Amino acid sequence: MLIDLITESSIELAVNAEDWEEAVRKGGELLERSGAVENRYIDAMINMVKEIGPYVVISKGMAFPHARPEDGVLRTGMSLITLKEAVKFGDEEYDPIKLIISFCSTDSEGHLNALSELVDFLRDEEAIKNVINAKCKSEVIKIMKKVV
Template sequence: MLTKETVVVEDTCHTWEDVVFKAGELLKNTGAIEESYITAMVESIEKNGPYMVIAPGIALLHARPEDGVNEACMSLYVLKNGVSFGHKDKDPVTLAFAFGAVDAQSHLQALQQLMELFNDEVRLTKLKNSENVEEALVLLNDL
């Protein structure tokens, strides 16, 4: 699911809202989600706090399928300096994965592969330190 069109390595985000918007835009640009899905991700964090920060330095951004998902999808924003989501133990976020699922089953394989990545400290550290999209994709494609 992660391709050259859906992975970015840079430091142009300064707030968690920027991160959510830009990671969502990658998916919107492929036609996989609607603008309403990005809005729903932001509103979910505003309402529920930084629960999407699932591990130190890692956010898994999402909303409900009915919020505007057209097809199962995922994007990754690698943030060189990290961004605070307001999580006292797991900030700053340096890897922001955004994903959309059309139903409860369609994203399970992608999430399983992400769990493999999250359990591989060496690969995860290399991904966090990626200098460009190509380098990040090599690490992701080895999963």
């Protein structure tokens, strides 16, 4: 379940990031601190965007960086960061980005319930706006619990 993956320890608000790469790195560092990934997974997320382009930008103002399980995933995890200042990923339709939900999974199926809940959450524009403007981590959790 989404709420089991995004906890207060995997959330950071009003994060400073100079560019999309630093923003992805900061989200990945939360995954690493939680024990969900090895450090090399962070570089893999960045390299995926460099190789494929801004495919991780999935809706207005929001990105969902991830990489392959073999790139250093230890267990399924998610982190959520909001940025103090939005950054551009190079997606003309949805830039600039202010919300980043980083993701890792050990396989291609075990996380489907969490992703389904994430889709429901992303459809709620008001909830996304409230998360982006949240002042504390518990507020983010409360918003998410209402939606999923």
